[in-house]
Amino acid sequence: MDDICKKFGLNVKKFREHKGISQEKLAEETGLHRTYISAVERGVRSISLNNIQKISIALEIEIHKLFMFGDEDTHEKLD
Amino acid sequence: MDDICKKFGLNVKKFREHKGISQEKLAEETGLHRTYISAVERGVRSISLNNIQKISIALEIEIHKLFMFGDEDTHEKLD
Numbered sequence: 001m002d003d004i005c006k007k008f009g010l011n012v013k014k015f016r017e018h019k020g021i022s023q024e025k026l027a028e029e030t031g032l033h034r035t036y037i038s039a040v041e042r043g044v045r046s047i048s049l050n051n052i053q054k055i056s057i058a059l060e061i062e063i064h065k066l067f068m069f070g071d072e073d074t075h076e077k078l079d
Numbered sequence: 080m081d082d083i084c085k086k087f088g089l090n091v092k093k094f095r096e097h098k099g100i101s102q103e104k105l106a107e108e109t110g111l112h113r114t115y116i117s118a119v120e121r122g123v124r125s126i127s128l129n130n131i132q133k134i135s136i137a138l139e140i141e142i143h144k145l146f147m148f149g150d151e152d153t154h155e156k157l158d
Binding site: 004047062 | 125127141
């Protein structure tokens with residue numbers, strides 16, 4: 001699986017933990033299965049755009065922030 | 080199809096035209112089919128993360144910029 005899925009998955013995990021919710025809770029809020037959330041966080045699923053949006057809404061984070069990997073020229077930070 | 084696919088598709092089109100390449104050329108550079116590129120730009124396909132990355136590489140644009148829709152609090156601009 002591509003590196004992009006790994007990096008995206010780490011961001012989902014980071015923002016989910018920042019929000020203080022479990023994978024189960026994120027699954028419930030997105031309508032996705034917990035094992036799917038787990039696979040996304042581990043970077044072993046190439047998630048589709050519709051599901052990326054569901055996660056961004058549940059985590060209350062703008063989608064583009066799920067693609068900020070800390071190795072880019074940016075001033076944006078996780079607050 | 081979700082609004083997110085429409086907004087993403089418009090961004091792909093914008094960056095592709097900014098780079099001055101055709102859908103055919105983008106298809107060739109990504110290894111995706113031209114009809115698939117067309118469907119993504121029209122927002123009728125929920126593209127997967129692996130394919131989002133292929134497009135970002137071909138357009139030489141960071142992935143997160145494909146998710147900046149001009150309706151967010153951001154200082155980033157298309158140069």
